[in-house]
Amino acid sequence: MAEKEKIDKKEHLLNVAERVFGELGYDGASTRLLAQEAGMNMAMLNYYFGSKDGLLKAVVERRMASTRKSFEEIALQDISSWDKITQVVQLYVSKVATSKYFHKIIFREISVLRPGGTSEVTDFVLENLYANTMHVQQILEEGIKKGEFRPVDVEMTIASIFGTVNYLINSRRLASKILNMDLLDDQVLQEEMKPRLLAYLHDSLKTHLLK
Amino acid sequence: MAEKEKIDKKEHLLNVAERVFGELGYDGASTRLLAQEAGMNMAMLNYYFGSKDGLLKAVVERRMASTRKSFEEIALQDISSWDKITQVVQLYVSKVATSKYFHKIIFREISVLRPGGTSEVTDFVLENLYANTMHVQQILEEGIKKGEFRPVDVEMTIASIFGTVNYLINSRRLASKILNMDLLDDQVLQEEMKPRLLAYLHDSLKTHLLK
DNA sequence: CAAAATTAATCAATCGATTGATTAATTAAC
DNA sequence: GTTAATTAATCAATCGATTGATTAATTTTG
CATH class of the missing domain: 1.10.10.60 (Homeodomain-like)
Structure with missing residues (x-):
């Protein structure tokens, strides 16, 4: 006990x-x-x-491992590139929506330079995020090669996906004003924001990638 | 003297x-x-x-006023909605590319909760950003109403534009790995990133908004 | 009792801010 | 136009508060 x-x-x-x-x-x-x-x-x-840094490290490591594995599994499946991208978006939005604080931490960690220039936590975060984006890049390049996707700018498309989601999560105070909602609490986030964000990304990627 | x-x-x-x-x-x-x-x-x-806070306030105010005015002027012009959106994107990307540090400050200010919950600087930033996004919202809604744009999710489109740009600027360390560049110095930012980002946003918005 | 868990007390370091004193520059007085 | 009076600019020193971290003492557990 x-x-x-x-x-x-x-x-x-x-x-x-x-x-x-x-x-x-x-x-x-x-x-x-x-x-x-x-x-x-x-x-x-x-x-x-x-230490305080050890606590942050523990907070970060707890969540990043499973996410990374999920990205890998999606990339390995034997399905169309479009279905893979759809799954990636679905996964990422779900992860963000269920742990919004965590993604604010992550984003801040890669945006602020720690004193001394480098940090164990920052390196860990960067490495994991990079691995995830590489899977997305691979999916996009494969789709273009097969003629399934238009020859889009792959890196910019990645920035667009992650950037859009990050923007809504990291600047919730501004987002809630834009969306004309009192506050983006967890319920609103799950029941309104998430499906709406998914629908938008789906529509946006479809018009931009396909045809 | x-x-x-x-x-x-x-x-x-x-x-x-x-x-x-x-x-x-x-x-x-x-x-x-x-x-x-x-x-x-x-x-x-x-x-x-x-005070230190006064210094931050001065840093922020110095740049936000002119930007806000530029947004207003674009919205008032007598041109097509598409040309307005193009100008907005051009303006925003230029502003970000020429003062990358400033936009990191801005984004952090609206993403971190200051001790006590509120801050004069944060309120100022939020108000200005909100005003800018409202102009973009107005442009998009006008374009949809006129039948010039598809009936897209306006708020999500806004999040996509600003989010994509912010992502590239605020997480330069990750972006430089994705883009396979040693470092995103000012020259690379101006000569490579900026036109590439503009081209992507132009293409992305065209396929998503038009037709 | 011995080991692990928990607490209160305290540490050196650093923070933002202010002080009093000094110098440089500007204005007023004659 | 020169001197006196006033204001602006700058500095080193230091303030009290807070930081992350550690120690030693106490309680709980097995």
Whole structure:
């Protein structure tokens, strides 16, 4: 039971840290606040994860591994390039919609230069994101080669897919004004935003890639 | 001549601050570093701009006013909706390409929740960005109404335009890996990225909006 | 009791900001 | 036009607060 509680408590801290890091950013989330929000003593953070950076690393690693694997599996299937792209979009939007804080963390990590220039967490994030985009690139290039897709700018198409999703998630305060909604809470995100975003990307990619 | 020197020094600090804020983020850019990079004493920062927050505000306000005006002028012209959208894209990409640090600052400002929940700078940024997007929304809706555009999802189209550009600028480290370039310096950004991004957006919007 | 888990207290370092003092530049006085 | 008075610009030193992290003491568990 102690073992169970320990795991639950670590897990709980990870969940809280993901939210607080996502809301306030790495610097904005002090170790004191993180511990307080998780309902535990400050020293427990270092006891569990060694340091604040270790906590961020744990938060990030927890989610990236499974996502990367999903991308790989999609790329390996024996289906049309269009079906692959559809699955990629579906997967990515779902991942983002169910863990919006996490993707804010990720995006910030690759957009801000850490003191000293490099960081273990940043490198890990960059490597995983790059691997994911490479699968998308492969799918697009294959589709073009087979004549299934128009000869579009592959890299820009990738930027368009990920950029559109990121924009809606990372700037929710602006997005909610544009969409004329009070706030983009989880329910609205899941029930309205997600299908709408999927429909748009589907339509946009179809008109741009096919024919 | 004394007057001249004073203005130059404030302006110089603004330029340096824009770069350092963009590279390291607001928290990562300490007042000591900012002053050091600008080659002046720390106290001068407060002397000129009152506070660190005042400096950020000055950096932001300097660029947002002109951009907002440009958006307004485009929307008012008596040309086709398609030509308006083309001009909007051209303007935005140019602005981003010539001041990449600034747009990283902007995007971070609307993506991170400031301590206390609200901030004068954040509100200013949000209001201006919202005004810009409203012009784009108006252009798109007008084009749809006139039958010039397909009945696309207007808000998602806006997210796609701004999101794609933001993605390339804000995650340059990832983008440079995707694009297989050592680094996205200013020259590469201007001479390769910018025309390529413009061509893509032009093609993408054409296939998605027209016909 | 011994080991693990948890806490309170405290650490050095760094943060943004302010102080008082000094110099440079501008204006006012005669 | 020269000196006196005033303002602007700049600096080193330092403030209190907060940061992430560590220590030592205490409690819980097995």
